[in-house]
Amino acid sequence: MQPIVTNALTKKFGSFIATNAITFEVKQGEIFGFLGANGAGKTTAMRMLCGLLRPSSGTAKVAGYDVYTQADKVKQNIGYMSQRFSLYEDLKVKENIRFYGGIYGLRNGEIKEKTERLLQKLGMEAEADQLVSALPLGWKQKLAFSVAILHDPSIVFLDEPTGGVDPVTRRQFWDLIYEAANRGVTVFVTTHYMDEAEYCDRVSIMVDGRIQALDTPRQLKAQFGAESMDDVFLQLARGK
Amino acid sequence: MRTIRFILQKEFLQIFRNKSMLRIILVIPIVQLLVLSNAANYEIKNLAIDVVDHDHSAWSQRLVNKLTASGYFKIYRHSFDRKAAFEDLELDKADIVLMIPPHFERDLVRENEATLQLLVNAINGSKAGLANGYANSIIRDFNQGIRTEWLAMDKHSGPAVIDVTYSNWFNVRLDYKVFMVPGILVALVTMIAAFLSGMNIVKEKEIGTIEQLNVTPIRKHHFILGKLIPFWIVALFELAFGLLIGKLVFSLPIGGSLWLIFLFAAVYLWVMLGMGLLISTFTETQQQAMFIAWFFVIIFLLMSGLFTPVENMPQWAQTLTWFNPIAYFVKVIRMVLLKGSDWGNIQSYLLIMLAYALVMNGVAILNYRKTS
Numbered sequence: 001m002q003p004i005v006t007n008a009l010t011k012k013f014g015s016f017i018a019t020n021a022i023t024f025e026v027k028q029g030e031i032f033g034f035l036g037a038n039g040a041g042k043t044t045a046m047r048m049l050c051g052l053l054r055p056s057s058g059t060a061k062v063a064g065y066d067v068y069t070q071a072d073k074v075k076q077n078i079g080y081m082s083q084r085f086s087l088y089e090d091l092k093v094k095e096n097i098r099f100y101g102g103i104y105g106l107r108n109g110e111i112k113e114k115t116e117r118l119l120q121k122l123g124m125e126a127e128a129d130q131l132v133s134a135l136p137l138g139w140k141q142k143l144a145f146s147v148a149i150l151h152d153p154s155i156v157f158l159d160e161p162t163g164g165v166d167p168v169t170r171r172q173f174w175d176l177i178y179e180a181a182n183r184g185v186t187v188f189v190t191t192h193y194m195d196e197a198e199y200c201d202r203v204s205i206m207v208d209g210r211i212q213a214l215d216t217p218r219q220l221k222a223q224f225g226a227e228s229m230d231d232v233f234l235q236l237a238r239g240k
Numbered sequence: 241m242r243t244i245r246f247i248l249q250k251e252f253l254q255i256f257r258n259k260s261m262l263r264i265i266l267v268i269p270i271v272q273l274l275v276l277s278n279a280a281n282y283e284i285k286n287l288a289i290d291v292v293d294h295d296h297s298a299w300s301q302r303l304v305n306k307l308t309a310s311g312y313f314k315i316y317r318h319s320f321d322r323k324a325a326f327e328d329l330e331l332d333k334a335d336i337v338l339m340i341p342p343h344f345e346r347d348l349v350r351e352n353e354a355t356l357q358l359l360v361n362a363i364n365g366s367k368a369g370l371a372n373g374y375a376n377s378i379i380r381d382f383n384q385g386i387r388t389e390w391l392a393m394d395k396h397s398g399p400a401v402i403d404v405t406y407s408n409w410f411n412v413r414l415d416y417k418v419f420m421v422p423g424i425l426v427a428l429v430t431m432i433a434a435f436l437s438g439m440n441i442v443k444e445k446e447i448g449t450i451e452q453l454n455v456t457p458i459r460k461h462h463f464i465l466g467k468l469i470p471f472w473i474v475a476l477f478e479l480a481f482g483l484l485i486g487k488l489v490f491s492l493p494i495g496g497s498l499w500l501i502f503l504f505a506a507v508y509l510w511v512m513l514g515m516g517l518l519i520s521t522f523t524e525t526q527q528q529a530m531f532i533a534w535f536f537v538i539i540f541l542l543m544s545g546l547f548t549p550v551e552n553m554p555q556w557a558q559t560l561t562w563f564n565p566i567a568y569f570v571k572v573i574r575m576v577l578l579k580g581s582d583w584g585n586i587q588s589y590l591l592i593m594l595a596y597a598l599v600m601n602g603v604a605i606l607n608y609r610k611t612s
Contacts, residue, residue: 050455080455084448102246
């Protein structure tokens with residue numbers, strides 16, 4: 001079973017077609033890069049897959065569940081981290097972890113154990129009792145990612161997770177992503193950084209609501225005769 | 241249930257960590273009760289009176305003394321000068337002018353009759369009415385005193401006078417504060433429930449965390465209960481706190497059962513919480529939520545009978561109070577505290593509130609969507 005399967009998934013807002021009949025599949029444990037210029041329809045597509053937005057037509061299955069009829073099942077099985085910071089600034093690091101663990105139905109013992117492991121992995125034991133607002137942005141993002149996969153979802157959706165983060169922290173962030181992928185978590189990530197696109201197993205590029213290219217970064221570069229993913233992206237985005 | 245517990249835990253952490261929220265919860269009730277109860281007082285004391293005494297007799301002096309001794313009047317100017325008195329009226333320095341004509345005492349003795357003139361500054365109609373009323377009753381009293389004592393006349397000879405005696409039930413000393421404090425408590429808990437709940441939910445939209453919550457398996461009713469229960473508890477705490485202040489500072493009488501008041505408040509608050517929730521479903525920022533809630537609460541408050549009696553309103557406005565939840569609570573809290581009304585007296589109001597709460601929350605829940 002593929003973690004994400006869509007067929008002609010479409011979302012219209014009035015006469016504007018934000019996402020135009022996109023069809024693709026994402027494989028288990030894969031890091032799937034979802035690229036596109038601002039307004040190309042990435043966020044709309046992602047919101048439909050997460051059960052936040054009802055599609056206008058087409059079908060989509062996420063973690064084996066239908067996004068129309070089994071949105072709650074979908075939600076239980078995915079993790080999500082949005083470009084807008086999603087932790088509570090006025091709660092302590094530990095309290096944020098406990099809250100999100102709790103609402104995903106983790107038992108108290110699990111929450112405690114996972115909290116310890118998570119803080120240790122991020123090297124944040126000393127900050128456990130600090131308010132999130134006191135953390136630097138890069139730390140917040142790493143923490144947000146770790147919290148998003150706290151309940152061991154089979155798929156995690158990352159919406160521009162590294163926006164505004166320095167290169168070193170971005171690199172560390174991607175280490176976390178690799179680690180999750182190695183454990184079999186499917187990663188669906190949108191980004192504007194083309195170097196990050198190179199880290200993905202496969203990349204799709206959306207232009208005006210359609211998927212114009214979908215392949216491994218190596219194949220895409222060969223197909224477009226480009227030096228880098230940057231070139232591929234510019235050719236597609238300009239070629240419209 | 242477990243999910244709700246985690247949401248409640250988070251909400252309480254956030255409420256108690258927010259310094260301005262703590263101030264709202266603890267300082268506002270004290271300030272509101274102490275300031276408003278004293279300020280929203282319709283009993284008028286210390287009305288400035290100008291006495292223009294052209295007689296300067298022992299009797300005119302006695303009348304003036306009687307006026308000031310009542311506590312309602314304070315002499316602003318005591319003279320022979322009409323013009324100065326008129327000026328005082330014009331400049332708003334005097335509220336009322338008493339003109340005592342020359343030969344007041346002589347006329348009283350000889351002709352058995354004398355005339356006095358009262359000029360009342362009627363810019364503020366109700367104040368003028370009260371000033372007039374107080375002055376009249378004091379003068380009538382004075383008149384009767386004279387008839388019995390000085391003229392050695394029998395009270396009952398002469399023109400018949402119907403003597404009315406008053407007995408004030410439920411608020412014997414006509415203490416206005418005792419009347420206002422319960423109403424102000426209603427205003428207080430209403431604001432907590434209607435403003436804070438809506439703003440709190442909209443805040444999650446503003447900072448973007450609502451989206452994160454929406455991709456979690458949290459169910460709609462978990463989220464809503466988790467959001468509203470904290471403010472329900474805070475508002476009930478406020479009510480207890482306010483009643484305590486009322487008791488300690490104003491010796492507020494508690495005629496009926498406190499349980500009844502809390503039962504009614506518990507139901508009433510869900511109406512206001514539902515309103516906050518409903519507002520939060522169609523607003524995007526805390527300012528919007530605040531302004532819309534303010535709009536409704538201010539109308540409900542002004543039309544509730546808290547400051548002005550509902551009976552004074554035009555018929556259409558009186559009809560509207562049937563739909564005004566605040567009017568019910570103001571009425572019930574006064575009934576129970578001052579009159580000692582019991583379950584039988586308020587149960588119909590409680591049922592109306594219950595229905596109102598169900599409708600309000602029903603509409604709000606229908607309107608609240610996790611998916612767009």
